[in-house]
Structures are given as structure tokens and as C-alpha cells.
Amino acid sequence: MDKNLQFSGLWAVILGGSSGFGLAAIEKLSIHGMNIAVLYRETSAAEKLLKQKFIKMAEANSTTILPYNINALDSAGRSSFIQEFTAIAKKHSVKLLLHSIARGNLKPLTIKDKKVSPTGGDLEGVNDLYNVLSADDIQLTSYAMSTSLLDWTRLLLNADLFHDDGRIISITSEGAHKYWEGYAAVSIAKSSLESLAKYMAVEFSAYGLKTNVIQAGITETTSFKLIPGSEKLVDLNTKRNPFGRMTKPGDVSGVIYLLCTDEAQWINGALIHVDGGEHCL
Numbered sequence: 001m002d003k004n005l006q007f008s009g010l011w012a013v014i015l016g017g018s019s020g021f022g023l024a025a026i027e028k029l030s031i032h033g034m035n036i037a038v039l040y041r042e043t044s045a046a047e048k049l050l051k052q053k054f055i056k057m058a059e060a061n062s063t064t065i066l067p068y069n070i071n072a073l074d075s076a077g078r079s080s081f082i083q084e085f086t087a088i089a090k091k092h093s094v095k096l097l098l099h100s101i102a103r104g105n106l107k108p109l110t111i112k113d114k115k116v117s118p119t120g121g122d123l124e125g126v127n128d129l130y131n132v133l134s135a136d137d138i139q140l141t142s143y144a145m146s147t148s149l150l151d152w153t154r155l156l157l158n159a160d161l162f163h164d165d166g167r168i169i170s171i172t173s174e175g176a177h178k179y180w181e182g183y184a185a186v187s188i189a190k191s192s193l194e195s196l197a198k199y200m201a202v203e204f205s206a207y208g209l210k211t212n213v214i215q216a217g218i219t220e221t222t223s224f225k226l227i228p229g230s231e232k233l234v235d236l237n238t239k240r241n242p243f244g245r246m247t248k249p250g251d252v253s254g255v256i257y258l259l260c261t262d263e264a265q266w267i268n269g270a271l272i273h274v275d276g277g278e279h280c281l
Contacts, residue, residue, distance in 0.1 A: 217247030217275025
């Protein structure tokens, strides 16, 4: 089979596709004939440029790329999407659900000034004053970067959209297992995501779905640059990586593509390191 046509007639639903891993996956999968429904949140100016990229990709590869600038994290956004998408996509045509949402809080657990104690007073007031992580921050981040995957999986299943050999892929990071400054809420979310994927791999196998998680190496994406001290991580990681370079979005999108192939149909419940071996050191 012509590799450029191997996913012809099939769809990927990509949550978070305006930059980074999601955008790289759109480019890679489109080359191989997969149609894309991509969800993101962008300003009108940024969206104009993004749509131009999508048009060029679609024309170059004779595929369809449908942009949805909606909130993928609320029921209204999901309902709006599914109503429009089911009028276009055939039943059982969604080969891939890719969860690449990067939305969360990057705050410390406590204040750095030891002269000020967050105890013995109005804790909520102290949290607001010193901008430390709250339980609500953790809940928001965990839903955005973890448990929303479950809602989206059920949504596509209930609409009869998943292919009978469908793939679910999400993205985690080394920060789920190591301390990164200001990363507590995201670390909690990513750890939760890894556990959720394990259970989904077992329970959704009844529908032919394979659920896997990619642990990407440190990559200079837009969201990564927001992490406090990210420039230090870049410097340390470049020296630590066996190949002496950062992971690139294209490295990850290549594995996303591989996990969609027939040859990957027996990979389920795996956490796959895509980092050039940096997790070994």
C-alpha cells in the first residue's frame, strides 16, 4: 500500500493542535492520508495564521483538516464539536484520539519567603496574596491534562465514531516523576494521566481501542517555556541527553504515526519514552 494513502478515509481527533506535538502530529498524519479534526484555543490573529498552515497541509496531501477554535474542556464545546463533526465524518472512521492539551497552573506549593508563614491565619487569603497553588488549581489542571481524556473517549464511543482498531494516545513528561519548579499541578495531572491510561487500556479494549502514553523528552514547546526555570532544564538536558540535543516535536509525531499503523496493533497500555534515551541518565 502507498504509505501516502494508508490512512485514507480515516480521521484523527487532536485535542490541542495549534502548536508543539499536536501541530507536528497533524503534519505527519496528513502526509499519510489521514483527515484531521483539530481543537484548540487561539486568538483571532493567531488562528488566521494557523488556518493558513492547515489549508497548505490539506492541499499538499489531498486531505481534510477541520479547525475548531472551541473549549474542549466544557460540555458545550464538546457538544458543539460532536454535532458538527458527525455530520461530516462517517461512523467508525476515527482511527486516533490524540490528547495534547497543555493548560494548567504553574505555581509553587508554598511561598519562598520564610519570614511569612501561611499557617495560623486565613489560608485562602494567604494563597491569594502569595499566589501559591490551590486545590482548585490542581483540579482544573488535572481535568485539562488528564481526566478530560476519559470524557472525550466516551463522547466518540457514544457517537459510534471510533474505528474498530482505534488508538488513543496522550502525552506525559519526566516531570510526572521528578521535581520541576512550579510544576506540581501538572506533575499531579500527568501522574493521574498515566494511571488513567492503564485502566483505559484494559477496559476500553472491549471496543478494540488501544491506549498508550508517550513520555516525550524535554522539548522547547510554547507551553514548556512557561515553566519556571525552563531555560535551566534546557541547558542541563542538552548535556544529559545521549545524543546531545533536545527532543523535537517531529520526533514525537513520528511515534504517534507509528502507533497508528497496523504493525502497532498489539501495543496497549504502554508508556513509551521518546527522548533519545535521556530517561536512562
